[in-house]
Amino acid sequence: xxxxxxxxxxxxxxxxxxxxxxxxxxxxxxxxxxxxxxxxxxxxxxxxxxxxxxxxxxxxxxxxxxxxxxxxxxxxxxxxxxxxxxxxxxxxxxxxxxxxxxxxxxxxxxxxxxxxxxxxxxxxxxxxxxxxxxxxxxxxxxxxxxxxxxxxxxxxxxxxxxxxxxxxxxxxxxxxxxxxxxxxxxx
Numbered sequence: 074x075x076x077x078x079x080x081x082x083x084x085x086x087x088x089x090x091x092x093x094x095x096x097x098x099x100x101x102x103x104x105x106x107x108x109x110x111x112x113x114x115x116x117x118x119x120x121x122x123x124x125x126x127x128x129x130x131x132x133x134x135x136x137x138x139x140x141x142x143x144x145x146x147x148x149x150x151x152x153x154x155x156x157x158x159x160x161x162x163x164x165x166x167x168x169x170x171x172x173x174x175x176x177x178x179x180x181x182x183x184x185x186x187x188x189x190x191x192x193x194x195x196x197x198x199x200x201x202x203x204x205x206x207x208x209x210x211x212x213x214x215x216x217x218x219x220x221x222x223x224x225x226x227x228x229x230x231x232x233x234x235x236x237x238x239x240x241x242x243x244x245x246x247x248x249x250x251x252x253x254x255x256x257x258x259x260x
Contacts (some may be wrong), residue, residue, distance in 0.1 A: 076165055079254065083162055087249055090154055093240030094127040101231045109223040111216065120227075126236050127151070150240070154247065159184040161254070184251055 103121040125133070126149050133145035157180055164176035208227045213220040 079165055080162065081157055082250060086243060086250055087155075089149075089239050089243035090158075092242045094237055096236035097124045097126050097234030098130070098236040098240065099231055099234055102228070104228045104230075106226045107223065108219055108230075111221055117146055123230075124234065127240065141213075153183055154243065157247075161251070168236055180251070197202040235251055241249060 106117045108115040167173045210225045237244045
């Protein structure tokens with residue numbers, strides 16, 4: 074396998090990682106619909122709406138003083154993948170056998186942490202398990218000597234964004250590409 078092909082395909086890995094961490098990975102919206110006999114048309118209000126990428130999640134967690142979680146997501150979603158790919162590229166061009174061997178062993182060590190990428194995606198998927206939940210409440214309110222029944226229906230909807238698919242593509246391609254290079258003896 075030529076160096077150019079190795080470099081290009083390693084850069085494809087970066088090309089999947091960058092939008093994977095910068096584009097929205099999920100969106101959450103909470104809406105409430107209120108119905109009552111005294112309201113002619115049901116009223117629907119968006120109570121909460123949020124879209125986050127991995128980077129914006131890291132920033133928000135840091136701002137809210139969740140330093141450990143913020144750092145872990147940053148480390149396993151950005152620092153480890155960039156370090157791994159950079160060292161992989163460096164190992165292709167290093168001539169000295171002992172330095173090349175050291176780089177490859179560090180890449181292998183870092184590769185053992187690649188399950189953390191999957192963990193991060195798993196955390197987001199667990200979050201998205203709340204998807205499309207509906208809670209209905211019915212209660213009475215006294216208004217002018219009469220009881221008025223009010224129905225409230227709250228919808229929690231979460232969706233995956235394009236960043237999720239890019240990051241998933243990066244995780245799968247990274248595992249595949251490292252295995253191909255290892256089998257070919259290119260690193």
